[in-house]
Amino acid sequence: MIKTRNFAIAFLFILSVMICSLFTGCGDKSVSQQSTTQTITDHAGRSVTIPTQINKCYYTSPLGMIMIYSLAPDKMVGWSMQLTDKEKKYIPDKYHSLPFLGGLQMNGKINTEELLKAKPDVIFAVGPDALTDTTKSDADKLQEQLNIPVIVVDGDIKSTEKAYTFIGQLLGVGDKAKELASYCNKTMNEVTEATQAIPEEKRAKVYYAEGPKGLATEPKGGSHALVLDLVNGNNVAQVEAKGGSGMSSVSMEQVLKWNPDVILAWGADAGGAYDLIRTSQDWANINAVKNNKVYEIPNYPFNWFDRPPSVNRFLGLKWLAATLYPDIYKVDMVSEVKNFYSLFYHVDLSDADARELLKNSGLTVN
Known part of the structure; x- marks a missing residue:
């Protein structure tokens, strides 16, 4: 009886190991491996491969910088404009130490050496002008130069909701983006209706x-x-x-x-x-x-x-x-x-x- 019981226990153990190996690799392999990247289409129609989770980002101008700051300041790696002491008065202390890394506005330059050290996952190119072939080529050149994905976003004031929604989804802050876009839409409607x-x-x-x-x-x-x-x-x-x-x-x-x-x-x-x-x-x-x-x-x-x-x-x-x-x-x-x-x-x-x-x-x- 004892031998029979021991045999049954051993058989069941071996069977469970085989089932484990079949379905899970005994814990060595996951059922499915999540992709760490995704391919999106930006507002200029460019296909851009970016990380599925963006932890750090930069921007080519203050226009994009302010949008990111309003949405997800903890994901910023620096400022594209140099803040004065009076400007810092209206910015929480924790962000004062972020470095000035420059931007491409008004023939400016980005400090590419320091930017690469900061290792942003993506760079947002947000401008007020209409998107053109030049917009695309400039983004492609910068992306090739830095080997960092560059995402073009329509910065027209009438496209603010679209821009906030797009960036908010990418940064994982959709609720905040919805709140800010709602404020902007309400303001635009109120002011234009009144005047x-x-x-x-x-x-x-x-x-x-x-x-x-x-x-x-x-x-x-x-x-x-x-x-x-x-x-x-x-x-x-x-x-x-x-x-x-x-x-x-x-x-x-x-x-x-x-x-x-x-x-x-x-x-x-x-x-x-x-x-x-x-x-x-x-x-x-x-x-x-x-x-x-x-x-x-x-x-x-x-x-x-x-x-x-x-x-x-x-x-x-x-x-x-x-x-x-x-x-x-x-x-x-x-x-x-x-x-x-x-x-x-x-x-x-x-x-x-x-x-x-x-x-x-x-x-x-x-």
Whole structure:
């Protein structure tokens, strides 16, 4: 009896080992091995093979940098623009130590040696201009040069939901992408609905003063003055659009002839002419100056109007609509600033912080 029982036990043990070997390789092999890569189609129609899990990434310009920062800051390997101490005030401390690695905007360069050391899994190429064959070839060249997948994303402001959804899926932060895209869509709809019906004769005549002397600008339809167009402001600049970085040169005589009712200018920290325009006799006879309607564009940590032309402009839409048309578009900008900075910049502001950002911006805040 004992021998028979021992034989049965031994038989069952051998049988179980055989079954284990057949189905699982006795633990040495998995049933199926998950792929570590996937092939996607980017917004330029390029097939790009990328890791299935992206832990670290970079970007060719501040436009992409800000989108990634708003979505998944812990996946950033560096900054594509050099942050000043004033800009860092609105960025959590944990990200201050990320290195400046450069970008390709405005004929800039990426520090490829340091970027390779950082070992990003992918690089996002996000630009405000229409996607062309040049966009594709530039991405292909950079990918070949660095041996890092380069993913082209449509950065047009009207494609923000598509861009956020696409990047969010790749980075595994789909819920956050949905939240930010929803904010952007709601803002665009609210602002354009409130301002689109303003008749020509009631539209604010606005001059966008760029540079240290205020004698560079952007025409209507130019990508760098898009926020002004979207709030239905009357851009007085009748100049030819320059591609790329923009900034068409104008003369003082032209500005005097246009005689804008409102001037938007960069502050001194941004290398702008806000103080000069308000105090120089050359500008004194312009309506905007005479009526104290020269406004400094809020600039921290990223400019609300442009440069860089990323999702920071959605807060700019609210600010500019409320500034130009306070009777038509009413909003509590202190509350809006605090909400936006929490959602997009991961920082909680006080009421005083928000008021400081709005100082000189044309809005009266309590």
